[in-house]
Amino acid sequence: MGKFGDWNIIKTIGEGGQGQIHLVKNEKGEPSGVFALKKLTNKNRIQRFEKEILAGMKLKHPNIIEVIEYDLENKRPYLVMKYFEEGDMTNLNIVSFSLNEKIEIFRKICEAVAFAHKNKVIHRDIKPENIFMENQFEPIVGDFGLCFFDDEERITNSDEVIGSRYYMAPELADGKFEDMTYSADVYSLGKLFYWIITGKIFDREKHNDNKYKITKNEKTICFLINEVLNKTIIENPENRLQNAFELVNEINNLEKRISMGANSIGPNIPLECIFCGVGKYHKISGSRNGIAGIETSNGFNFSRNKEWTILQCDYCNNIQIFSPLIKDSTNKWEKK
Incomplete structure (x- = not known):
């Protein structure tokens, strides 16, 4: 031949x-x-x-x-x-994978893209068809034909649309390069994560629409995953996670929170009261300085440079105060 x-x-x-x-x-x-x-x-x-x-x-x-x-x-x-005999990710029966397997595969993809970002390469065309699979669980990021080297001259090429319709960041739709950042890949990774979790995809930022939102299933784990989607699938690039390194950290935290059975810290999540066991906690405030200066019975002081959230039980009025920004032993739910 x-x-x-x-x-x-x-x-x-x-x-x-x-x-x-x-x-x-x-x-x-x-x-x-x-x-x-x-x-x-x-x-x-x-x-x-x-x-x-x-x-x-x-x-x-x-x-x-x-x-x-x-x-x-x-x-x-x-x-x-x-040559990858198993082909790309579209050949997988992705819905049959366990949640842990899905997140592990996605984390490896994010780590690969983070390595590209470290070397000043923006992929620009992340989608299942460009992720090859080896030994079923090992993803290989490929097809860098549309990639952009961050030290290239930034020009406008309005005649060419870059990327796939369903996965492409909105700022790439008109072919403009001037404002392109690593967050364009973050957007695509967010859409890819949704596809890996659900086996479905959608246009633009519709993951919270009734038709597509994964939180229709009220399991806490769905809210935890949605927190990641809400930090990636955002129209404005400045409001997303800024690069794949930040997304890797989010996925590592997600895996940790799932393993420890953590609750979502979203404001609309009805958490069961740990005091009475009957009511549900609801957010009643959140500010940087509203509770600064308060000291708990165990001597812990609320810092002025942290953002605190106050939740109140709708049955017994038990109050919980916590900060999602604290990662040490003080970030615990304590009976007050």
């Missing part, structure tokens, strides 16, 4: 707007095994092809696809990468 350098084509396994993908084997036997060779057929996409190669050579991470070999001087430019 032909060859590229030392690579013999076994069969063609895919074709898209940029080129063809062939299953290949090295005729010298090293490296051994079968690989995927992407051949550029659309010369108008040469810049994307070069970016995919550069990212694949630069980003050495266990959850990022690696470019093994490339040749841009060939009449038919090509790159060689690992």
Whole structure:
């Protein structure tokens, strides 16, 4: 069927707007095994092809696809990468995975994107089709053809829409690069997280609409997950988590809170009163200085630079005061 350098084509396994993908084997036997060779057929996409190669050579991470070999001087430019027999995430029966498995897979994806951000690379096209799977539970972030290197010149290309309709950050919809930040990937990761959890997807920021909101199931764990979605799937980039590092921290905290059976700290979550066991707590205030200077019976002082929330039981009027910003042993629910 032909060859590229030392690579013999076994069969063609895919074709898209940029080129063809062939299953290949090295005729010298090293490296051994079968690989995927992407051949550029659309010369108008040469810049994307070069970016995919550069990212694949630069980003050495266990959850990022690696470019093994490339040749841009060939009449038919090509790159060689690992072949993933299981395909991408769309081939998974994602709804059959346990919640812990879903969150673990997503955390690894976030860590890979965080590594890209550390190296000043914005992916811009994060979606299930661009996440390959290895051994069922190991995600590999691939297809960096639309990536943006943060030290590139920022220009406007209004003729080209970047990314997938369902996963693309709103600020990328008109092709403008001037205001693009790492938070564009955070938005896409938030949409991907929703898809991983539910197996469904939607346009724009509709995760809290009645049709799509996961909190219709009133389990506390759904509210905990929704807290992450509310920090990522936001139209204004300035109001989102700013990069994948921050999202990794959120996912680590989510895993910790789930494992310890923590409650959501959202203002509309009816938590059972720990004093009477009958009523539900409801938020009655939240301010930075409203309770500053108060000291508890155990000697704890409320700092003026923390934001405190006051909850009151609707049956016995028991009061709970806590701060979601404190992460040490003082951040506990205590009977008052």
